[in-house]
Amino acid sequence: MIRCERCNEVLYDEFGRHYGADLHHIIPRCIDGTDLDGRIWLCGSCHDELHNIYFKYMLRKINLLEIDQSKDIWTIFKEIYNGYSEKEQEIIKNDFKTLAIEFCNGN
Numbered sequence: 219m220i221r222c223e224r225c226n227e228v229l230y231d232e233f234g235r236h237y238g239a240d241l242h243h244i245i246p247r248c249i250d251g252t253d254l255d256g257r258i259w260l261c262g263s264c265h266d267e268l269h270n271i272y273f274k275y276m277l278r279k280i281n282l283l284e285i286d287q288s289k290d291i292w293t294i295f296k297e298i299y300n301g302y303s304e305k306e307q308e309i310i311k312n313d314f315k316t317l318a319i320e321f322c323n324g325n
Contacts, residue, residue, distance in 0.1 A: 223322045224264040240265040244318040245311050246272065248296040258318060268321050275317060279310075 220230040220239060229239035242265050244256040260268065276295045299307060 220259050222261040222264050223258045224260055224268075224324070227261045227264075229259055229261060238262050242268060242318070245314050246292065246295070248292040249299045249307070250311065256315070258322060264321075268318065271317055271321060272314065275313065 219228060219232050221228055222239075227237070229237050231237070238261055240260050240262055242258050242260050244258060250256075273291060276291060280291075280294060280298060299310060302310065
């Protein structure tokens, strides 16, 4: 049985029936889509809530006056992220991990 790592809702039962499971990439795919170990199971509601937390984090990193508003936030964030040094990129990845862990722990 697989449960949401935030609210404990059943996502897959012991018979393999699916109940709205989402596999969330802790490190957004736009900056590291190959992080197979960095994923958590969430229900749709919790997944949306965690993405809202991520969006708020990203908005703090983005100067809204200098962005191309025809692009989605993930594309914009990837472009900005790619401009950071490797050290800064690791800090951002660790920030996403911390946000996800705190979210799943109810913080």
